[in-house]
Amino acid sequence: MIIGVPKEIKNNENRVAVTPAGVYALVKAGHKVLVEKTAGLGSGITDEEYRSAGAAMLEKSSEVFREADLIVKVKEPLESEYELFKDGQALFTYLHLAPNRPLTEALLRKEITGIAYETVQTADGALPLLVPMSEVAGRMAVQIGANLLQKYNGGCGVLLGGVPGVPPADVVIVGGGIVGTNAAKMAVGMGARVTVLDINASRLAYLDDIFSGRIATLYYNEFNMMTIIRQADLLVGAVLVAGAKAPKVVSEAMVRTMKPGSVIVDVAIDQGGSIETVDRVTTHDHPCFERHGVIHYSVANMPGAVPRTSTYALTGATLPYLLQLANLGPERALLEDHSLLSGLNTYRANLTCAPVAEALGKEYVSPERLLVSFKQAS
Template sequence: MIIGVPKEVKNRENRVAVVPGGVKMFTAAGHEVLIQQGAGLGAGITDEEYKLAGAKILPTAGDVWGQAEMIMKVKEPIAEEFPLMREGQILYTYLHLAAAQDLGHELVKRKVSAIAYETIQLPNGALPLLTPMSEVAGRMSVQVGAQCLQKHRGGKGLLLGGVPGVRRGRVTIIGGGVVGINAAKMAIGLGARVTMLDVNAARLAYLDDVFGTDIDTLMSNPENISKSVEESDLVVGAVLIAGAKAPCLVNREMIATMERNSAVVDVAIDQGGCIETIKPTTHDDPVFVEEDVIHYGVTNIPGDVPRTSTYALTNVTHKYAMDLANKGLEKALALDPALKLGLNTFQGIATYRAVAEALGLDYQDINF
């Protein structure tokens, strides 16, 4: 199979979908790997390293898209890439189609077989290709939130950890999954007072066992969310429903009760966000103020630490890519139920129920 890796074009997206070690494994199995010139530079990987691993370097994205049977990316294609997609091509990347509806309709129209990293799901419910980036985004959410609270960035001028004789910052994390746990680790490490909310009682018991008295746990309901948000210096949205639009759990009225120049970081923004007042932003212009509260809505948070993120991501994506290359799309999907759940569109059909509902399209299960 011919595997193509174009350079990412989303704002300050410096990750790359394949590292030289992955190229070696592909070529050893008899596949051809095409890398766009400069695709790895943001992650500290040179064209020469790719060449030494056995890849062919092509000058433009059009060259890569035009020749590859399977395109591997990190982030979803944006409008300028839509014309490069073609019928029958496999696209393997993060898609988040519930929040990227124009792309979803383009994939259906162009009959692209699109496999989303974020919906590949193991029998136990785990999302193996989402987990490492959720770990990164969760940790960074508190890091960037702490920066938002600094006075020169428009914040209230508060140190999350406080100092002796001065209260510590209060952080509320909505969602106790991978993002929430990693946000909690960072917030606790900085010395903040941390409250975590989740709808699952068993999950709350687990969080209580893991973190003990370092956090307060609350059942996620409108009353508890409202009170926690009002008392917070930093709110982190960490809610996920696989493949679906994130539920709005924090409304405008709640945000308006926060102290002036507090901060909000919504990691769920790439699935539409769980905070009513959030909107997508970029690394170049990451924040805006709404209801006198600083909002951080960057949709590709891990892209700002590309060296860490690239290797963490490719550690888990390569296995499925190799299966697709070795077995072909249909056989690979037929043999692996987890991978099949990653299929969002196929030959003009929406094949993932939550995505079909979000796009207003008919859902159809495909049996191979």
């Protein structure tokens, strides 16, 4: 199989989808890997390192898309890339289709086999290709929030950990999953007072156990959210419903009650955002806006700011699945691995991810039903 690795073009996106180790493994398995020149530079990987691992380097992304059977990316394709798709091509990347109708329509129109990192799900409910970037984003959320709280950035001038005689800042985290847990780790480590809200009582019990009383846990409901948000210096939105648009768990009325100069970091923005006042996706160039006296940060590719760490964390998780897709071909790999099958969002002009179909008001088609003809033929 010919695997293509184009350079990422999203604003300040310096990650790359395959490292030299991945190239080496794919070439050793008998595949051809095409990498766009300078694709890895943002992550500290040179073209020569790719060549040494066995990759062929191409000048333009259009050449990569034209020649490859399977395109591997980090972030969802942008509009300028839609016209580069080949009919029937396979695509393996973060897609986040629920809030993105134009990309969904483009994938369906070109009959792309679109496999989304964020919906690959194991039998126990884990999301193995979302976890590494959720860990990065969760930790970054607090790091970024602490910086934005500084007065010259428009914040209220609070030091997250306080000092002797002066209390620390209050960090409120909505969602106790991977993002929320990692945000709590950073906030606790920096000395903040931390409260985590979640709807899952067993998850709250788990967090209470692993943090040994160093955080407060609170069951999420509207009343509790209205009460706790008033004391927040930093609010982290960390809510996830796999494949679906993020629910709005913090209303505009709640945001109005926050302290002047407090900060919101909505990590769920790549799925539409979980804070009602976060009504736009920002970029690393212009990451913030102010609403009701509160600083809002809503960059959709947060891990792109730390590409060296993020690239190696992500590709370590994606490579085993990429090898399956290459070695078996997409259809057989999907049939043989149910966790990979759960990642299938589009196939032959059909939407095969129920939460995406629901969010966009489109018909959902079972991927097993679509793949049965392939199974019978083989």
